[in-house]
Amino acid sequence: MIHTAIMGYGTVGSGVAKVIENNAGEIRKKLGEVLNVKKVLVRRFRDCPYRSRMTNDFRDIESDPEIQVVVETIGGVGAAYEYTKRALLAGKHVVTANKQLVAEKGCELLELARERRVHYLFEASVGGGIPILHPLTECMSANHIEEIYGILNGTSNYILTRMVRNGASFDGALAEAQRHGYAEADPTADVDGLDAGRKICILADLAFGHQVNPAAVPMEGIRGITLRDVRIARRGGYRIKLLGRAVRLPNGHTAYVAPHLIPETLPVANVEDVFNAIIVRGNATGEVMFYGRGAGELPTASACVADVMECLTSQQWTVQWSPDTTGFRDPAELATRHYFRIDGSLNDALRAFGEVEALREDNETSFLTECVSGAEAAERAKGLNVLACIRALS
Numbered sequence: 001m002i003h004t005a006i007m008g009y010g011t012v013g014s015g016v017a018k019v020i021e022n023n024a025g026e027i028r029k030k031l032g033e034v035l036n037v038k039k040v041l042v043r044r045f046r047d048c049p050y051r052s053r054m055t056n057d058f059r060d061i062e063s064d065p066e067i068q069v070v071v072e073t074i075g076g077v078g079a080a081y082e083y084t085k086r087a088l089l090a091g092k093h094v095v096t097a098n099k100q101l102v103a104e105k106g107c108e109l110l111e112l113a114r115e116r117r118v119h120y121l122f123e124a125s126v127g128g129g130i131p132i133l134h135p136l137t138e139c140m141s142a143n144h145i146e147e148i149y150g151i152l153n154g155t156s157n158y159i160l161t162r163m164v165r166n167g168a169s170f171d172g173a174l175a176e177a178q179r180h181g182y183a184e185a186d187p188t189a190d191v192d193g194l195d196a197g198r199k200i201c202i203l204a205d206l207a208f209g210h211q212v213n214p215a216a217v218p219m220e221g222i223r224g225i226t227l228r229d230v231r232i233a234r235r236g237g238y239r240i241k242l243l244g245r246a247v248r249l250p251n252g253h254t255a256y257v258a259p260h261l262i263p264e265t266l267p268v269a270n271v272e273d274v275f276n277a278i279i280v281r282g283n284a285t286g287e288v289m290f291y292g293r294g295a296g297e298l299p300t301a302s303a304c305v306a307d308v309m310e311c312l313t314s315q316q317w318t319v320q321w322s323p324d325t326t327g328f329r330d331p332a333e334l335a336t337r338h339y340f341r342i343d344g345s346l347n348d349a350l351r352a353f354g355e356v357e358a359l360r361e362d363n364e365t366s367f368l369t370e371c372v373s374g375a376e377a378a379e380r381a382k383g384l385n386v387l388a389c390i391r392a393l394s
């Protein structure tokens, strides 16, 4: 029998226990032994089938030599950071879905794991149940990664879909996402772009080999998207989605999160509900798209349990990146098309930007610019009365 412990018993933690129990036969066949949850670390005890295994003292896990793998689902960087370090120092593998901890401290924790010759694995931290970090670092490892972009927050995508398709209110759609267990404990992290931001940082760390600090990455969420802009975009053949992007530039790399207009002919424009889609562009593969459920109890838990199984079967320590943050550039340097809605005429738009694609003109004017950097778009728009400005994927 192989013993594990789960730290935190919220949506993901209880999901991990369920996947281990429900798929016990499958897991046993692959590991050759039974996988057992020996301890569950909680703040408050509660009635559930794991009641007798619950503890509120981390030392019960740290000092138990039988526990080989610890699954951290506490979240945040407080206790989760301390217990992860202590578990690694005690020679235990650690698996997590905690994107904040990986984005902020992953480099240091990987180094510690390497020193102790144990694993620190975090497939579930990006894209929930979608395999993305393993394909990126293993299957695509012969590529020079040029860009990664995608819909990285299931809750925001769910809210946008509900608002656009069913005319739901923002608050109503958010409450539904919370009921389904998609949202973070603090859902502002979902709707204000932080959750997608942490995920794009992890993807950028792995793709570019340098630490990308979340604090340096501009993160904008879905609160500023109006149904008016959604409708104008749709009539022009575009959809508005919240994207995280990590792009290699001639002189470094950049990353950010912001709403984007996407041509409706691209598959990512049609990704709806809680689904995520992550597109990786390698110099040999071209674009590869990963699609699936980006949030929720069992999809995320299944990625954690697969990592637990990998800890027990693999001796390879391949994933790492440099703590050096040089090479990170302000995304304002990145050139894309930009959507504007202005209180003004098409002539005003043409005077500011030269050629534009007009989307609508009545008492307001909506248009798409040619490809210009964020900084240049802001400069040229200075004389206009801007009501909305959204980047486009181009």
Ligand code: HSE
Pocket (backbone or CB within 6 Å): 125, 127, 128, 152, 153, 154, 155, 156, 182, 183, 184, 190, 195, 294, 295, 296
């Ligand atoms: N709250 C996250 C989301 C969960 O909605 O995508 C997965 O990280």
